[in-house]
Amino acid sequence: MDAELEQTLTAIGPRLRSLRRDRGMTLEALSAATGISVSGLSRIESGKRRPTLELLIPLARAHRVALDQLIAAPATGDPRVHLTPRRHRHGSVLVPLTRYPGRLQVFKQVIAPRPRRFVTHAGYEWLFVLAGELLLVLGERELTLRPGEVAEFDTAEPHWFGPSGDRAVEILHIFGPQGEKAQVRARPAGLRNHRGD
Structure with a gap:
């Protein structure tokens, strides 16, 4: 050996x-x-x-x-992360940025217009808008987020998110088990429609 x-x-x-x-x-x-x-x-x-x-x-x-x-496997010599986009119906694309099952999962998503379908499940989500406008619906509340804005919420609440209009929106999406919340050092108070200026 x-x-x-x-x-x-x-x-x-x-x-x-x-x-x-x-x-x-x-x-x-x-x-x-x-x-x-x-x-x-x-x-x-x-x-x-x-x-x-x-x-x-x-x-x-x-x-x-x-x-x-x-x-602590030794590095292969290639530091690049080889991303494999997943294409979904309605033209949306999901790119996983992490590969650790059971821990915080990070995705880049391009979400095309799609029908509203509310879901609930265990966990916690954090959304950061990169481009376009994101409509986030939490129960009875509707919030529009623009580039640079962040929302975080418990996924036990019925929710849906997608483009606010007829153009795709690009986001970073972090999802984790309950208790593994993203730590955000600066963000708008609550989940208000806020430009972060």
Whole structure:
């Protein structure tokens, strides 16, 4: 085994221990979440047991991190993120900017005019308008957001958003589980129709 691979494998245990402690998890709680015995987890964290893929996948899920982040995979030499746009009916385009399931998800969206269809689900959304005008409907309230304006809301409330007129709108869209809200340092108070001047 080459030295670089040995170093990568040796660093996994301490990284797992640090990750678990940062999240305030006990070995018992992590064992319940992953199905890996407490003694097995302890041996992995102390470096006495080599983590296999079958062990790392449930650990990555439990900690809600990507597998390559968990093992600190070396860079491939190409720093570019290769984005794959998803085209939807009505001409809308969604470009995922993150790849970490279960954590905050970031998308760039170009939304073409579309019919209103209210939805509710668990989570929290944050919308930043890049170009065009976005109509956000939260229950009975209708708000128009222009470039540079931000809205954030709990997705348990019935909601819909799309272009305010007959032209597409371009937004950054952040979605996360409840409690993982985007931290915005400066924004208009509340969800008012505000230009942010």
